[in-house]
Amino acid sequence: RSSWLLLAPLLTPPVPVITAPPCSLCPEGAHRFQWIRNLVPEFGISSSHVKVLSSPAEFYELLKVQIKAAKQRVVMASLYLGTGLLEQELVDCLEETLEKSLQAKGSSDLRVSILLDYTRGSRGRKNSRTMLIPLLQRFPEKVRVSLFHTPNLRGLLRHLIPERFNETIGLQHIKVYLFDDNVILSGANLSDLYFTNRQDRYVLLQDSPEIADFFTELVDAIGDVSLQLQGDDTVQIMEGMVHPYQGDKVAYCEIANRRVMEVINSARTRQELLHAKTFHSNHAGSSLLSQQGSQASGGLKPEPDTWIYPLIQMKPFGIQIDEMVTETLLTKAERDARIYLTTGYFNLTQAYMDLILGTRAEYRILLASPEVNGFFGAKGVAGAIPAAYVYIEHQFYSEVCYLQQQERVQLQEYSRAGWTFHAKGLWLYLAGSDLPCLTLIGSPNFGYRSVHRDLEAQVAIVTENKALQQQLHQEQEQLYLCSGVVSTSTFEQPNRYVKLWVKLVTPLIKNFF
Helix, strand or coil, X not given: CHHHHHHHHHHCCCCCCCXXXXXXXXXXXXHCCHHHHHCCCCEEECHHXXXXXXXXXXXXXXXXXXXXXXXXXXXXXXXXXXCCHHHHHHHHHHHHHHHXXXXXXXXXXXXEEEEEEXXXXXXCCCCHHHHHHHHHHHCCCCEEEEEECCCCCCHHHHHXXXXXXXXXXXXXXXXXXXXXXXXXEECCCECHHXXXXXECCEEEECXXXXXXXXXXXXXXXXXXXXEEECCCCCEEECCCCCXXXXXXXXXXXXXXXXXXXXXXXXXXXXXXXXXXXXXXXXHXXXXXXXXXXXXXXXXXXXXXXXXXXXXXXXXXXXXXXXXHHHHHHHHHCCCCCEEEEEECCCCECHHHHHHHHHCCCEEEEEEECHHHCCCCCCCHHHHHHHHHHHHHHHHHHHHHHHCCCCCCEEEEEECCCCCEEXXXXXXXXXXXXXXXXXXXXXXXXXXXXXXHHCEEEEEEEEECCHHXXXXXXXXXXXXXXXXXXXXXXXXXXXXXXXXXXXXXHHHHHHHHC
């Protein structure tokens, strides 16, 4: 019964579909993706505000610089915060910035909000919670730490499943790092591996207050339905909130759905009003409105040539926007269009596999070789996970060959000595174009977990600007340069041998990793 109630929001569109007037700001090349704004807010920005990063070290240094420069807000959502020296340095940066804020003349508005997953953040005696408790004790009025606990881990199940394994039921998987009006979207967590030798993707959206406001509100909404970490390492729920695993599950999920959809709908309404004002002022031959709006930031804002669409996926709450948009993008991709799709964990949903195998665009799918899989060399059962991914990959490749699609759908394996691979997303090249006009970047892996179990967020970046398209193209090329094309001989190598028990168990457990 509860499953049907969770699906109730899907029976009617969660957001009313509005037919937007033609927008004079939007070029023909980007116009084909404007249907996305029927589901989510559309943020028009200048491409000069977008910077694509390429390395873990660059990502880590940027985090520290942005924390130290923050004046109003630091909002960080991640799966977890690690416990090493590099992570401690981040916490020290937060403490230093908060201390300066307290000592500043006049009242300081700096607030720090951190959202992590409860199960992953509580793993071990030294964990994300123990790393952050000193901040809560020192700055109780300025720091909030929210720990999301999936409503699906409850009752006897919660007591029976041991640590680490309990993380398979569902997680807070969103990764967004926000400092005043600057936003970093990534798939990387706050852990030393992601700062050193675990390859991911990262994009910085600079001076983008509307986007920063949206993600602040989104993290606040998830935070409100999460457990609140206290200075004594206990957790509490917000006053009046249903408990995520002790309270009524349907009631909790309905409240969570309402809170998140309020954020999406209100931002969408704000952006539509902004578009309408800009549209009418342009047609009246006046740029007075845009001049007035830009005076506060010290100059005339350039016309947008890039559009940002936040895509949210929270199936436990009945929210499936990212899934709908991704499936539509794959469906609409025309013949001779090229889609470069990458995931650190190749375990596509059946719907995504069917679309890739049954549509007309060319696909170049980048995935982790066993040696760069994050589970490679792990102890116990987890050590067999890379072999399970090899088995899933082999099955998919066999299907490609059976359908004689090897030319159109190509698999490539990322391999780099001393590194692991965690990059995810896609780049879309329209037919006849050498540069991508759209990319998806964020936390989803295109697998069952991302679609059904976890909380996920990414953005679709659509741009007509050649320089930004070139940045995205170079990012794609740099990742794919470290790869080799998969062929039948790939699976004949000794390191691709998959034990019989792994083959038997994989179909039963593939929806959990």
